[in-house]
Amino acid sequence: MQSTLPPLEIDVYLDLLCPWCLIGKKYLEQARAIFTSVPGNPPVHVNWRSVQLLPDVPPEGLDFEAFYRQRLGGVMRMHDRQAQVRAAARQAGTEVHFDRIRRLPNTRLAHGMLTYAKRQLTTEKVEALLDALLTGYFQQGADLGDEVTLSTIGSRHGLDPAAWKAWMATHTPELEPATSVPLFVFNREISLSGAQRVDVMLEAMREALAAASLPACPV
Numbered sequence: 001m002q003s004t005l006p007p008l009e010i011d012v013y014l015d016l017l018c019p020w021c022l023i024g025k026k027y028l029e030q031a032r033a034i035f036t037s038v039p040g041n042p043p044v045h046v047n048w049r050s051v052q053l054l055p056d057v058p059p060e061g062l063d064f065e066a067f068y069r070q071r072l073g074g075v076m077r078m079h080d081r082q083a084q085v086r087a088a089a090r091q092a093g094t095e096v097h098f099d100r101i102r103r104l105p106n107t108r109l110a111h112g113m114l115t116y117a118k119r120q121l122t123t124e125k126v127e128a129l130l131d132a133l134l135t136g137y138f139q140q141g142a143d144l145g146d147e148v149t150l151s152t153i154g155s156r157h158g159l160d161p162a163a164w165k166a167w168m169a170t171h172t173p174e175l176e177p178a179t180s181v182p183l184f185v186f187n188r189e190i191s192l193s194g195a196q197r198v199d200v201m202l203e204a205m206r207e208a209l210a211a212a213s214l215p216a217c218p219v
Contacts, residue, residue, distance in 0.1 A: 005042035008035075008209060013049040013176055013183040016107045016144055019085045019096050022134045024182035024195035026092040031201035041209070045123070048130060049176045050111040054104075061103035061145045068104075088195065089138075096138045105137075105145030112173040113150055116164050121157070129157040187212055 012028065014021035032044045065078075072078045082098045089096040110133055117126050132153050136142035143149050151161035184192045184201070186208035192200065 005040075005209070005212070007043045007045040008041075008205060008212075009045050009047065009187050010205075011047045011049055011185040011188070013051050013178040013185075014181045015051045015053045016110050016133050016137060017105060018053065018181050019089065019138055020195040021182045022094060022096065022138055023085075023089050023092045024184070025130075025134065026094050027195060027198050027201055028184065030093070031198045031205065034198070035202060035205045044205070046127070048114065048118075048126065049178070050114055050173060051176050051178045051181050052107055052111060052173075053181065054106070055108070057104060057106040057145075059106050059108075059145060061105045061143065064098075064101045064104045092195070094135075097141070100139070100141030101137065102141060103143045103145065105143055107144060108173060109147060109150055109168070110144040111175060112168050112171070113154055113159070113164060115171070115174045116167050117154070117157075117159060120159065120163075125158050129154065129159070132157055 010028070012025070014025070028046070032046075035041055036044055068078050068081075069075055072081055082096075086096050086098070114126070114130065114133075117129050121129065133142075133144060136149075136153055137144050142153070147165070151164070154164055155161050180193060182193075182195060184196070184204070186192075186204050189211050190204050190208050192204050196204075
């Protein structure tokens with residue numbers, strides 16, 4: 001049965017250098033598939049919102065291991081945190097390979113590519129591009145601050161490199177002021193912070209749908 005309800009809107013705030021955003025995205029995909037398989041439920045429309053957590057990273061990036069060793073207070077703490085992330089990624093059905101990452105990138109260019117892509121590509125192609133950026137970084141160690149690397153990824157997903165570069169010369173990325181990611185906001189009513197499990201995502205979707213179905217209060 002096709003739903004007559006408007007789409008469920010989900011705003012997702014994320015940065016490409018946060019592994020929890022990859023993990024949270026995988027959980028969201030699984031929850032969305034379950035939700036939309038229920039007869040009568042509306043389609044789900046996801047709005048990807050760019051957040052730059054570390055805007056002061058230089059354009060050429062930083063040494064990845066040195067940055068996190070200092071940030072987390074030593075090698076052992078860094079390894080413990082990375083083990084925690086790898087385990088969470090496997091539970092979500094994906095992988096994170098910290099050993100392949102050499103540079104911590106400034107993500108401004110990559111977010112600019114996403115801003116441009118949202119004007120040029122279908123929703124499905126934007127999501128495929130986002131997947132390629134996240135998995136490129138966390139699984140292949142791609143430098144997302146490098147223009148050539150980004151152009152290669154973008155061209156594989158329907159973007160013209162010359163047009164993207166020309167657009168970036170006169171435009172700025174659309175960046176949101178959120179201070180933590182991932183953040184999921186359902187129908188502008190219910191928010192979840194962090195890479196929440198599928199059942200938690202589903203419950204938020206159901207609550208947002210129920211809230212949208214309530215009649216308006218009379219004035």
